[in-house]
Amino acid sequence: MIIREFETILASLKAKGAYCGIEFNYKGPAHLSIGQEAAAVGAAASLEPHDHIFGSHRSxxxxxxxxxxxxxxxxxxxxxxxxxxxxxxxxxxxxxxxxxxxxxxxxxxxxxxxxxxxxxxxxxxxxxxxxxxxxHAFFPPFGTYPNNAIVGASAGIATGAALRKKLAGASGITVANAGDGSTGCGPVWEAMNFAAMAQFDTLWADAFKGGLPVLFFFNNNFYAMGGQTIGETMGWDRLSRIGLAVNQQAIHAETVDGTNPLAVADAVARKRELLVQGRGPALLDVECYRSSGHSTTDINSYRTKDEMQAWEQHDPII
Missing domain, CATH: 1.10.20 (Histone, subunit A)
Structure with a gap:
């Protein structure tokens, strides 16, 4: 509810220049996650303060x-x-x-x-x-690190942070938040491959054995800006299947109901346990829906009113 109201404030100030009678001319960007709140809340519930998250485009x-x-x-x-x-x-x-x-x-x-x-x-x-x-807001004491204007850039940054945790013997995991559209970007695949390199198990000293403690958390709202990922901009029909291309464990990939914060919390808790055991990386395909546009200038011409109304029945606030 706090996230929904916070972003409603931004949307109102961006569109109308006012919120509840308070006027403010906000000129900055507003990539809102309205409709996707359960994914963020569920993940955070199962993370510790020393776990580091790196933001998606709508963070x-x-x-x-x-x-x-x-x-x-x-x-x-x-x-x-x-x-x-x-x-x-x-x-x-x-x-x-x-x-x-x-x-x-x-x-x-x-x-x-x-x-x-x-x-x-x-x-x-x-x-x-x-x-x-x-x-690019961040606050390290809470484990919150910046979003990035480059689609999917959190994958590489979170993988580097996970490598640092491994080498420094630091506790906790890192989370790369990204959208489903980022699976069309090369750096995302490079990051997953790097995090799962066989040499972590076959060549590294015992003290450093095991894949990197990074969770690739895909907020799958079925759209890459204005292009539909399934049947249009991607070749996969279920995002979690891409894990099969990475290693024999399919990086523990799983599809989760992203409109249910308890389901997300359960999945993240299970993946986190694998990661702290040195069995990473892991992938979650968290299916959700953004009821707002890609940005405040998006008029949603690429999707129907019927589709948006159907998804309202699965709104996490309801």
Missing amino acids: HGEFIAKGLSAIRKLPDDAMRLIMESHERGALLRTVETSLQGPKGIETAENFLLLGLLAEIFMRSTGFNRGMGGSM
């Missing part, structure tokens, strides 16, 4: 879900230290001064939401002083 929901999950799992004193030390406590002071209310977890939640919103609005109180904006 606001991923950022918020991972942040809320980290807030609930971090000890109170650690959470307070994070807020006080970030930019010398400037964002925390803004939250406590301007958003007065119950202390405790509500303060941390407001810290997360205002920090991201201010970043999107290019304000100095944003997590990255307003220089990252909508697509």
